[in-house]
Amino acid sequence: NAGVTQTPKFRVLKTGQSMTLLCAQDMNHEYMYWYRQDPGMGLRLIHYSVGEGTTAKGEVPDGYNVSRLKKQNFLLGLESAAPSQTSVYFCASSPLTQTANTEAFFGQGTRLTVV
């Protein structure tokens, strides 16, 4: 009963380095999302996907790219990390249902520090 799993849980990057965060869900959900959480700012949507092969920008997409090649996986990439991208990143997924119940299930989070 894994739900939503994020890899890695912690990471420290130097400015300019690149990395990819992996999100995997085993609930066959159509929607997947990447959020960042900063103190006092709540959860802000970076990118999201409404299905395999489709992605869309959220509220704060600059500096990030995403891909959803398989329905169960949603990757978040940072091409050239900046200190402003220091944050806790959460992946989430939700189903598309007849009753429009869009409860989102969250991963455990990735704490990223860019120095």
Add this chain to the structure above:
Amino acid sequence: GENVEQHPSTLSVQEGDSAVIKCTYSDSASNYFPWYKQELGKRPQLIIDIRSNVGEKKDQRIAVTLNKTAKHFSLHITETQPEDSAVYFCAANKADRGSTLGRLYFGRGTQLTVWP
């Protein structure tokens, strides 16, 4: 889009007292309003939700009310306990099937502290 505002940002109460967190939303098409609880170092988890065809919903010590006309909804926690201490997020969603906006817009969160 949708703009969700949440107040207060911090709330301290004595154990046994009630706590109320309020949210407003901007888009009258939003029709699903969940509340998430995030304990320190943990992931957000759904605690209660309400749909736009319902005015109030209760689940033991927690309740949510919705006023569609005024576009605001509130979380009420009665008989608070120290384990209720967490960050609470409200959210709004335009959950129309087939819409690309099957996503949640979150408030900025309320840090609730319950003192024993």
